[in-house]
Amino acid sequence: MSARVVPYHCPYCGEEDLTPYEPAPDSDVEIRGGWHCADCTRVFAVKYHGMEAATAFAAPPTRHPPPPDSEGASRPQ
Numbered sequence: 858m859s860a861r862v863v864p865y866h867c868p869y870c871g872e873e874d875l876t877p878y879e880p881a882p883d884s885d886v887e888i889r890g891g892w893h894c895a896d897c898t899r900v901f902a903v904k905y906h907g908m909e910a911a912t913a914f915a916a917p918p919t920r921h922p923p924p925p926d927s928e929g930a931s932r933p934q
Contacts, residue, residue: 864903867894 866873878900880886880891891902 862903862905864892867892867897868901869899870894870897872896889897 858909864875867875872894874895876895877891878888878891886900888900888902895898898915
């Protein structure tokens, strides 16, 4: 896996015209390794935070048909 994964769409406008963004040395922008969208002119960064631990789920209850009478006779009414 590479250290830098390329985003395919701008998260703000959805366009695909993205280029790596490096601010000018005298800029006050603190984004390093960000992306510039040429369509909406926004600069954004993508950060991977990790994976959430898997949670265990209980199986849903199943509905079984009632068992047949042991002798096959119908129930008294």
